[in-house]
Amino acid sequence: MLIPLANDPRDYAWGSLSLLAELEGREASGRAEAEVWFGDHPGDPSETPDGRTLDRWVAEEGAAAGIDAPLPYLLKLLAAASALSIQAHPSKAQAEAGFAREEAAGIPRDAGERTYRDANHKPELIVALSDTFRALAGLREIEATRRLVAALGPGAAPLAERLEAEDASLSAVIGWLLSDGADVARDVVAAAVSAGSDEFSAELELARTLDAAFPGDPGIVVALLMNLVTLRRGEGLFVPAGVLHAYLDGLGVELMAASDNVLRGGLTPKHVDAAELVSVLDPTPGLPPVIRARALGEGIGQYDVPVSDFALLAVTPTREGVEVPLAGPAIAVATGGSLKVVGLASGAASDLVPGAAVLVTPDEGGVRVAGEGELFIALPGR
Numbered sequence: 524m525l526i527p528l529a530n531d532p533r534d535y536a537w538g539s540l541s542l543l544a545e546l547e548g549r550e551a552s553g554r555a556e557a558e559v560w561f562g563d564h565p566g567d568p569s570e571t572p573d574g575r576t577l578d579r580w581v582a583e584e585g586a587a588a589g590i591d592a593p594l595p596y597l598l599k600l601l602a603a604a605s606a607l608s609i610q611a612h613p614s615k616a617q618a619e620a621g622f623a624r625e626e627a628a629g630i631p632r633d634a635g636e637r638t639y640r641d642a643n644h645k646p647e648l649i650v651a652l653s654d655t656f657r658a659l660a661g662l663r664e665i666e667a668t669r670r671l672v673a674a675l676g677p678g679a680a681p682l683a684e685r686l687e688a689e690d691a692s693l694s695a696v697i698g699w700l701l702s703d704g705a706d707v708a709r710d711v712v713a714a715a716v717s718a719g720s721d722e723f724s725a726e727l728e729l730a731r732t733l734d735a736a737f738p739g740d741p742g743i744v745v746a747l748l749m750n751l752v753t754l755r756r757g758e759g760l761f762v763p764a765g766v767l768h769a770y771l772d773g774l775g776v777e778l779m780a781a782s783d784n785v786l787r788g789g790l791t792p793k794h795v796d797a798a799e800l801v802s803v804l805d806p807t808p809g810l811p812p813v814i815r816a817r818a819l820g821e822g823i824g825q826y827d828v829p830v831s832d833f834a835l836l837a838v839t840p841t842r843e844g845v846e847v848p849l850a851g852p853a854i855a856v857a858t859g860g861s862l863k864v865v866g867l868a869s870g871a872a873s874d875l876v877p878g879a880a881v882l883v884t885p886d887e888g889g890v891r892v893a894g895e896g897e898l899f900i901a902l903p904g905r
Contacts, residue, residue, distance in 0.1 A: 524588050525864065525871045525890075526882040528569035528577060528854065532556035532602075542602035542653065542774040546858065547878035555604070561854050561880045561901075562597040564781055569880070577882070589885030590852045596833035598854050598901040599777040600878065601649065606733060607770045608791035609659065609742050609749075612645035613803045614764040618784050621799070636794050640783040646830045647779035648761045648814070649770065650837070650899070651754040652858055656773030659749040661766055662693050664808045668748055671723045678714030681707045682744065693748060694806035697767075700741045701788060701797035708741035715747060726751055729771070733790065742789015750810045757837070759814040759826045765805030776858065776899045780832040822892075823847055831904040838900060844893030849883060853890075853902040856880040860896015867891060 532543055538557025544550060560567045568576040575583075581590055613621060621639035630637050649656070663671075665686065672683045681704075685696050700708050715730040726747060733743045749767060754760060754775075762768045767788060786800040787793055816824025816837045822845040824837045838847060838855075846867070855864055857875035865872045866887040873881045875898065883890055883900075892898055 524869065524884040524887065525866050525873045526571050526580070526884070527873055528561050528571065528880040528882055530559050530561065530567065530569045533558045533560070533567065537603055537605045537607055539602040539604040539774070542604075543600060543878070546600070546652070546774065548876070556602060558602070559600040559878070560597060561599065561856055562781070563594050564597045566783065593781065594852055594854075595781055595903055596901055597779055597781050598856060598880075598899075599779075600774070600856065601770065601777045602774050603770050603772050605736055605772065606790050608785075608793065609745055609767060609769040609788040610785050611765055611767050611788065611800060611804055612647075612762075612782070613639070613784055613786065615644040617764070617803050618642050618644050618782070621784075636796075638784070638786060638794075638796055638799055643780055643782035643784065644764050645780050645782035645784050646761070646763050646828070646832065647777060648759055648826060648828055648833070648835060649754075649775045649777045650759040650826060650835065651756050651773060651775050653774040654756055656754040656775050657771040658752045658754070658760060659746055659767075659769045659771065660752050660760055660762060660811050661750050661768070662748055662806065662808045663750050665691060665693065671720070671726060671747060674720040674723060675711065675714040675718045679711045682711050692806060693808065694801050694804045697745055697748065697788065697804065698797050698801040700744050701795055701800070704744075705741055708744045709739060711744045711747070715743075737790050740789050742791070745789050752810065752813070754813065757816065759816075759835075760811055761814055761826075761828045762811060763829070765803055766811060767804060776835070776856070778833050778835050778901050780830070821845060828904070834902050834904045836900040836902070838892050838898040839896070840892045840894060840898075842893065842895060844891050846889065846891050847900065848889040849885075849887070849900070849902055850905075851885050851903040853883040853900050854880055855883060855890070855898050855900045858897045858899060860894060862892055862894040862896045862898055864898070865891045865893070
């Protein structure tokens with residue numbers, strides 16, 4: 524079966540006024556449009572043509588089509604005009620322990636101070652659709668960060684002292700900034716706003732932008748400890764458990780494990796639990812690798828990620844079409860051109876334009892994609 528999916532954009536404040544509208548070829552709504560969710564996540568499930576939400580459809584009809592549980596992933600179109608919160612996600616074991624602990628404490632799952640809303644991990648992959656997509660990802664090598672902080676001058680001296688210590692720990696520095704270092708953070712931000720550096724000009728310009736958007740937020744200093752990454756169109760960034768990250772601006776396809784577990788590290792008015800963030804944080808400095816699609820055949824590429832929750836295919840067919848085998852429930856979303864998707868078993872067809880999506884049930888075994896354009900397909904990993 525091929526089930527067309529639709530959803531409304533989520534209006535988070537960091538969303539773009541234009542990127543999703545431009546992708547879909549429509550007039551802008553005048554509101555910030557941040558994400559469109561394609562999946563059965565109960566927080567905002569997609570709608571099917573008969574008016575049911577996808578989680579309800581899966582519960583009522585999924586088993587007959589080979590879907591015997593909620594989807595293990597959530598696929599999104601993400602359009603950022605300003606920074607998302609700095610965050611990290613727990614491992615599966617950490618999520619299970621944290622969820623059990625908060626359940627036992629009786630903290631409501633929708634409470635603002637709740638950290639573990641489910642027992643799952645949340646690895647995620649973002650692939651750039653815009654010409655550039657900027658993100659903060661991972662902690663910068665400490666020697667480079669020492670050079671950056673030195674460029675800030677005397678106003679950053681307390682931070683420099685902690686970083687220069689022989690036993691300097693980036694996770695400890697982050698915990699200090701977010702819990703006891705608010706006054707120091709304000710001084711460091713003030714120094715960064717007025718500083719200059721040939722080596723770190725982009726990072727200092729970002730600090731000025733963040734200071735205008737999040738005045739007084741110690742997360743701005745956390746951002747100065749992180750790698751600034753620019754993806755080109757088609758490049759991906761995989762963020763595993765414990766890796767600190769924040770998307771900054773651009774349009775992308777995002778695929779993640781189905782979870783709501785987020786530990787924030789600044790650039791947000793939401794709850795920040797510094798101690799719990801530090802407990803899950805991977806303090807190892809380094810830049811997460813940029814991923815490019817590996818060719819599986821003509822017109823088909825796969826973004827390789829080391830998790831079993833999801834896999835992501837990129838399909839750019841010839842007009843004659845390409846056959847794409849699929850194992851498990853898949854969701855395809857068009858991001859360019861005009862495409863026809865045909866189920867291999869049923870022959871059912873769906874025409875897709877940018878922003879349109881369809882669920883492909885496992886009993887199809889795959890699809891044939893024809894036309895000129897670009898299609899991303901999410902499916903369970905192996």
